Amino acid sequence: MRDVILLGSGWHSPLFRAEVNSLVGSLETLHPRMVFATVDESSMDLLTKSSLVESALHSSCRLWAASGISSMELAEKIGEWADKFLPNGKFAVRARKFGSGIEGLSRRDVEIESGAIISSSSKTVDLLDPEFEVVVIMAGIADSPSHPDPFFQKDELIVWGIKENIISGPYNSISPTERPFFKPVTLDPRLARLMVTLSYNSGHRPKAIIDPFCGTGGIAIEAQKIGLEVFASDLDKEMVEGTRRNLAWVEGGGNYTVCQHSADSIYDKWGQIPGCAFVFDPPYGRNARASEDSFEIIMGALNSASQMIASSVCMMLPTSPEFLDGNSSSDLEVVGREWGEVSAAFLSNGWEVSSRHIVRVHKSLSRMLLVCNPSD
Numbered sequence: 001m002r003d004v005i006l007l008g009s010g011w012h013s014p015l016f017r018a019e020v021n022s023l024v025g026s027l028e029t030l031h032p033r034m035v036f037a038t039v040d041e042s043s044m045d046l047l048t049k050s051s052l053v054e055s056a057l058h059s060s061c062r063l064w065a066a067s068g069i070s071s072m073e074l075a076e077k078i079g080e081w082a083d084k085f086l087p088n089g090k091f092a093v094r095a096r097k098f099g100s101g102i103e104g105l106s107r108r109d110v111e112i113e114s115g116a117i118i119s120s121s122s123k124t125v126d127l128l129d130p131e132f133e134v135v136v137i138m139a140g141i142a143d144s145p146s147h148p149d150p151f152f153q154k155d156e157l158i159v160w161g162i163k164e165n166i167i168s169g170p171y172n173s174i175s176p177t178e179r180p181f182f183k184p185v186t187l188d189p190r191l192a193r194l195m196v197t198l199s200y201n202s203g204h205r206p207k208a209i210i211d212p213f214c215g216t217g218g219i220a221i222e223a224q225k226i227g228l229e230v231f232a233s234d235l236d237k238e239m240v241e242g243t244r245r246n247l248a249w250v251e252g253g254g255n256y257t258v259c260q261h262s263a264d265s266i267y268d269k270w271g272q273i274p275g276c277a278f279v280f281d282p283p284y285g286r287n288a289r290a291s292e293d294s295f296e297i298i299m300g301a302l303n304s305a306s307q308m309i310a311s312s313v314c315m316m317l318p319t320s321p322e323f324l325d326g327n328s329s330s331d332l333e334v335v336g337r338e339w340g341e342v343s344a345a346f347l348s349n350g351w352e353v354s355s356r357h358i359v360r361v362h363k364s365l366s367r368m369l370l371v372c373n374p375s376d
Helices: 013-024 041-047 071-085 107-118 189-198 218-225 237-250 263-270 291-307 321-325 339-348
Strands: 002-008 028-031 034-039 053-064 089-098 123-125 132-139 157-163 209-211 230-234 256-260 277-280 312-319 351-362 365-374
Touching: 002 013, 013 034, 013 041, 013 053, 013 189, 013 351, 013 365, 028 157, 034 041, 041 053, 053 071, 071 107, 071 132, 071 157, 089 107, 107 123, 107 132, 189 218, 189 312, 189 365, 209 218, 218 230, 218 237, 218 256, 218 277, 230 237, 230 263, 237 256, 256 263, 263 291, 277 291, 291 312, 291 339, 291 351, 312 351, 321 365, 339 351
Parallel strands: 089 123, 089 132, 209 230, 209 277, 230 256, 277 312
Antiparallel strands: 002 034, 002 053, 028 034, 053 157, 132 157, 312 365, 351 365
């Protein structure tokens, strides 16, 4: 086991923290896009498959209420830390600002002065090809979030540590337009990967991923790429054949099965798969389907999830843009119904909403990303 500080991409900080929690379990939030966690080797491997984790620091140190510290004082503290934790070899110091940064501290000064203090006959500065990167994060008050965030940053904070090389940035997949089969309604690969990782439960791998509305196969592709078995289905024959083509093209590490079936009949086809996770982006409002039909389709998928003994359900539904203002009223609309009615219907069908997050699509449209667990 080892302690790490994980840095988020900044696109959606609450979802970054939710993803880390699903992959590694308990965490300590230091900043909207920075968390501390204790992980083992398997957890670190899961983090390499994440959507929103940008990087990780080990052997870290933190300094709270950092206002008023000079760059030289900070460099001296970093130098003391380096004597104990930085291995001999070539190194570089990279300083970054989160939010407003720390007043009076510039990244350039921190990098130059820290590098000068650390440098010795056994530790040499190499900015082009370092063996170790010392990352310094100067985190002030967070920027105004583009998505609702319940975490409030109270104090200025500086952290530093050695960058983990196995995490090379937030997930960046090949564009869906490069796949053999593509439609404009294809789900963003970043969101598809995120929905798959949110189906983990504190690092516990799902038995399989079930997508009863596979469309062009975006979710199935991301699940297969990280080695999960996939069962995908759709009512549209073209989508089924296209998903098969895409999965064969990806050559991921997981087995897959793709069939033409309705969401409420897949239990009859595949039977029970205890510990599977349902992950889907349902066809609300597409192909001229009414919102009433969309809601019934979703309820059919939830019933199948119960029959197949799923461990979790992750779905994304259209919702009212008012949620983006932090409004959590039960009368705001989700998939054409009041949120209170929707959540009650889920519960009556055996599924309790464990987390929900609003994702901005554009000015007049947002989506609610939901994670549900069995209610009994």
